[in-house]
Amino acid sequence: MGSKQAYTLGFGIGPFQDDIQTIMVRKRASSEVPASVRGMLNAPGGHVEPNEMPVEGMIREYEEETGLYVAVQRWHQFATVFGNNYRLHCFRAVISPIEFGAALMHTGTSEPTEAVSIPLMGQMNDLALHVVWLAPMACDMTIKGCANIHLEGA
DSSP states (O other): OOOOEEEEEEEEEEEOSSOEEEEEEEOOOOTTSOGGGTTSEEOSEEEOOTTOOHHHHHHHHHHHHHSOOOOGGGOEEEEEEEOSSEEEEEEEEEOOHHHHHHHHHOOSSSSOEEEEEESOTTOGGGBOHHHHHHHHHHHOTTOOSOEEEEOTTO
């Protein structure tokens, strides 16, 4: 049995007066991006390099996609999703309104950033399927540990 590829997914959570928002990126169409998420809104993230810890990959990917460096102590891993040939390490970090605004103005990649309100009312058609159920988990600050989620056939 071969090793599973490790990926990260990070939700930068901005608690505002009337709602909770998170930063999303619209995944571009490329051979590196799975067909199931091309053109869809997804949380920033990507592959973990061979000598990286998942949180290090999260920091790197989040900065690449949003322009924000979020220090290691601010990330909380709330879930690990296990598929047939992958592990998806899911993180959240609370970010300030200033950081939130800076991420929305970031133009360093071809994947534009967008703010998405939680709950995800009215935005379901644009969201990558896994975001629909992972985003509410990310925003639930009562989750202190890390859930292990096993998806059969995925």
